[in-house]
Amino acid sequence: MLRTAGLPRPTIACLPAHWHNTPERIAPAVREKIRGIGRNYERIFVLYGDCGTGGELDRMLEREGVERIPGPHCYQFFMGTDEFTETAEREPGCFYLTDYLVRHFDRLIVAGLGLDRYPELRDMYFGNYTRLIYIAQTDDPALRRKAQRAADRLGLACEVRYRAYGELAAFVNRAMVPAGD
Amino acid sequence: MSDEPEDEIVLSELDDGELVQQMHDDLYDGLRDEIEEAVHILLERGWTPYRVLTEALVEGMRIVGIDFRDGILFVPEVLMAANAMKGGMAILRPLLAETGAPQVGKMVIGTVKGDIHDIGKNLVSMMMEGAGFDVIDLGINNPVESYIDALAEHQPDILGMSALLTTTMPYMKVVIDALKEKGIRDNYIVLVGGAPLNEAFAESIGADAYCRDAAVAVETAKELIAERRRSNSAAMNVA
Ligand code: B12
Numbered sequence: 001m002l003r004t005a006g007l008p009r010p011t012i013a014c015l016p017a018h019w020h021n022t023p024e025r026i027a028p029a030v031r032e033k034i035r036g037i038g039r040n041y042e043r044i045f046v047l048y049g050d051c052g053t054g055g056e057l058d059r060m061l062e063r064e065g066v067e068r069i070p071g072p073h074c075y076q077f078f079m080g081t082d083e084f085t086e087t088a089e090r091e092p093g094c095f096y097l098t099d100y101l102v103r104h105f106d107r108l109i110v111a112g113l114g115l116d117r118y119p120e121l122r123d124m125y126f127g128n129y130t131r132l133i134y135i136a137q138t139d140d141p142a143l144r145r146k147a148q149r150a151a152d153r154l155g156l157a158c159e160v161r162y163r164a165y166g167e168l169a170a171f172v173n174r175a176m177v178p179a180g181d
Numbered sequence: 182m183s184d185e186p187e188d189e190i191v192l193s194e195l196d197d198g199e200l201v202q203q204m205h206d207d208l209y210d211g212l213r214d215e216i217e218e219a220v221h222i223l224l225e226r227g228w229t230p231y232r233v234l235t236e237a238l239v240e241g242m243r244i245v246g247i248d249f250r251d252g253i254l255f256v257p258e259v260l261m262a263a264n265a266m267k268g269g270m271a272i273l274r275p276l277l278a279e280t281g282a283p284q285v286g287k288m289v290i291g292t293v294k295g296d297i298h299d300i301g302k303n304l305v306s307m308m309m310e311g312a313g314f315d316v317i318d319l320g321i322n323n324p325v326e327s328y329i330d331a332l333a334e335h336q337p338d339i340l341g342m343s344a345l346l347t348t349t350m351p352y353m354k355v356v357i358d359a360l361k362e363k364g365i366r367d368n369y370i371v372l373v374g375g376a377p378l379n380e381a382f383a384e385s386i387g388a389d390a391y392c393r394d395a396a397v398a399v400e401t402a403k404e405l406i407a408e409r410r411r412s413n414s415a416a417m418n419v420a
Contacts, residue, residue: 021255021256022252023376023377024376050347052345052346052347052376052377053347053377054347054350054376054377054378054379054382055347055377056379072346072347072348073347088295088348089295092295092296092297092321092322093297113256113257114255114256114257114258114260114261115257117257118211118257118260118261120264121257121260121261121264124260124264124300125260125300128297128299128321129297
């Protein structure tokens with residue numbers, strides 16, 4: 001996405017995905033990261049959702065003077081806020097996957113939720129769910145097949161919506177315009 | 182070597198103390214069949230259903246809760262433990278009703294509209310029931326009306342709301358504001374919970390308390406009910 005935009009090259013720092021499972025630790029950990037790398041860069045942007053910090057991430061970022069892409073989680077900014085809100089309202093029982101989650105479904109969802117060790121938990125987790133929606137960032141038949149297998153495994157219907165990078169693209173394009181322009 | 186491992190534990194051969202200890206371990210390991218078997222054994226030995234519930238099941242889940250809080254156990258293990266406890270509760274529930282176990286109070290609980298996370302709420306329901314509360318569980322995705330209808334129908338002491346999403350937690354305020362509008366807010370103790378919440382949030386929406394986990398929920402519920410009964414009887418004395 002960044003390469004094709006012909007914009008200045010930023011440095012990207014990734015955070016461990018398993019932080020999702022302990023949201024109360026996210027804000028302090030992100031603050032450490034920002035303070036650690038901050039002095040080497042002109043500007044820092046956070047491209048993660050609130051991810052269940054209950055607003056704590058934004059309160060911390062405001063104190064640090066760092067901007068974040070708006071939104072509660074990546075599903076919403078990948079799909080687009082209006083569409084996500086409308087989908088969630090119409091069918092609350094949707095479970096969302098992105099390219100990343102489809103690729104690492106076995107590790108992050110199956111093993112992460114312990115379904116490999118305790119297959120009988122599937123219906124306790126997903127009993128209230130009806131549909132898996134794969135919000136695709138790339139148009140890749142192999143990933144679509146994998147998403148279908150994931151849905152089968154969870155006992156859910158599968159729908160694919162190709163939305164590329166959604167609101168993330170616009171945010172990054174805007175962020176990469178040099179300050180002062 | 183025989184097929185049977187030598188250290189295979191035969192539950193019925195354990196004395197009461199050992200069996201209860203074993204049940205704590207089996208709950209921890211999420212062994213539903215073993216829990217059900219042990220509940221039957223204790224009942225046959227003349228234990229009251231209430232004693233089985235509190236000493237074996239609730240105490241076992243309390244230990245699970247502590248290790249979950251401390252990051253030693255994770256969600257799958259807690260779910261397995263809860264499922265084992267559920268098996269034991271299903272046997273005890275009808276008996277508890279018959280034998281008149283102590284009734285501490287009544288609670289209506291549900292996950293708010295737009296949210297279908299229910300693991301934490303189910304755990305709270307179960308531990309509240311284990312502590313002697315009559316629990317009416319409204320399930321998931323509850324709009325204001327379903328809370329209000331349930332309050333009118335069941336007249337509980339406590340309303341509990343759960344939310345796990347940043348986007349759904351504000352809905353708790355919608356419910357509380359609706360209660361205020363109807364002039365019935367103060368008829369109930371309002372407890373809220375779910376991972377993204379905290380005390381400041383609970384205060385800002387006008388709930389009575391935020392509870393970090395099921396054990397805290399039970400303690401808080403008991404305290405607030407006792408407080409309320411004290412102040413009610415004080416008011417009566419003045420009158
Ligand atoms: C398990 C889980 C799921 C399961 C839910 C299964 C189920 N039947 O509930 C599955 C995998 C299905 C799921 C789905 C989703 N989830 Co989810 N999920 C979690 C996870 C990992 C754990 C929640 C949990 O069950 N914890 C275990 C229980 C025991 O703890 P608890 O819920 O906190 O409850 C305790 C206390 O909070 C308290 N409590 C809770 N309720 C109440 C109520 C009262 C009255 C009281 C007094 C106390 C109390 O007592 C409980 C017991 O001790 C959290 C992350 C986290 N660690 O919180 C994410 C999390 C909540 N999920 C999240 C998301 C985004 C989703 C999805 C959108 C993801 C997706 N890919 O589609 C969907 C939701 C879709 C939808 N339509 O709603 C995000 C929310 C982010 C945000 N901004 O809000 C989180 C924070 C993960 C993350 N960091 O991204 N999820």
